[in-house]
């Protein structure tokens with residue numbers, strides 16, 4: 195059904211705006227925090243380009259960042275960030291959604307897109 199080719203299927207007006215924080219690390223992993231519709235924050239760390247990772251829910255964005263970084267350290271031994279790591283950056287995405295049921299899927303899509311963008315910038319730096 196999608197012909198846009200960019201992974202975003204448009205159905206009309208944005209359901210809501212969603213904030214996504216990402217940081218790319220010098221070991222090829224990316225930490226991500228996504229604002230959930232209920233006000234909580236999903237945080238995870240995963241190898242760049244992979245959808246699966248270590249996933250936690252935190253009550254605030256700072257907690258999410260800390261949890262994502264802790265997960266990164268636990269799983270990769272990444273002990274503090276270097277100059278090769280990017281700082282946290284936030285982007286806002288419009289979520290096109292007809293049903294709440296599909297929201298988690300849209301969240302994952304946006305997070306993957308954010309990771310790709312972070313990856314490109316990392317490669318160019």
Ligand SMILES: [Zn+2]
Pocket residue numbers: 218219220272274275276279280
């Ligand atoms: Zn780092």
